[in-house]
Amino acid sequence: MYNWEWIKNGDITKALQLRFEVFCDEQGYSHEQETDDLDKSSFHLICLDNDIPIATGRIVKDTEYKAHIGRICVKKNMRGTGLGRELVEKLIDKCKEYNFKEIAVGAQVRAMKFYEKLGFIPCGQQYKDGHVPHIPMIMKIET
Numbered sequence: 001m002y003n004w005e006w007i008k009n010g011d012i013t014k015a016l017q018l019r020f021e022v023f024c025d026e027q028g029y030s031h032e033q034e035t036d037d038l039d040k041s042s043f044h045l046i047c048l049d050n051d052i053p054i055a056t057g058r059i060v061k062d063t064e065y066k067a068h069i070g071r072i073c074v075k076k077n078m079r080g081t082g083l084g085r086e087l088v089e090k091l092i093d094k095c096k097e098y099n100f101k102e103i104a105v106g107a108q109v110r111a112m113k114f115y116e117k118l119g120f121i122p123c124g125q126q127y128k129d130g131h132v133p134h135i136p137m138i139m140k141i142e143t
Contacts, residue, residue, distance in 0.1 A: 002054065002083075004090065007044040015046045015071075018053040022073035033130050034071075045090055047083065054078045055087045059094060065101040072105075088118055092139070101141050109133040 007015070016035065023029045038060050047055035057072035069091045074084045095103050107115045109126060112135055120137035127134055 003048045005046050005048065006094070007046065008042075009040075012039060012044050012046075014048065014051075014053040015044050015056040015058075018046075018056050018075060019071055019073055021075070023071075026076065027132065029130050029132075043094065045087065045094070047087060055083050057087050057091050059091055061098075061100075062104065065099070066104065067095045067098070067100040067102070068104045068106075069095070070106060084114065085118065088115075092118070096141055103139045103141065105137050105139075106134045107137050109135050112137070 019034055020031060023034045024031055039058070042058040042060050044058045045056065046053055052075075054075040055073070055078065058070055060068045060070065062068050069088070072084070072088060072091075074087065092103060103120075104123075105115055105120055106129060107120070112122065115137050118139075120139045122135050123138045124136035127136075
């Protein structure tokens, strides 16, 4: 059984540890590209297995009714287990709790099908975030 923790205005060291492993070590982003000022105001979710971070993501409030989820990653040896889906579903549920009507994600193009299966639809042109192609996607929350 994994331990899921929500962090708001707290220590996100373990989330950053996993993000650096996935986005920097595996995908070639710099540590400066991976961190930003939004980390301070975001709502972070981290999944721990015996205190080892295995999945993480964050929610950023864009407007009163729109949130952006991002920095979503799963430890390499845990991919394909359903953990990523569970992570994103938990982020979506938290957005619903806060009555957001839209959830945006800047998805890596290679993960677009993953997000489509969860209910996101492409809503713009591809762009590069660093060296990786991304696509903006959105989910409308029905009330």
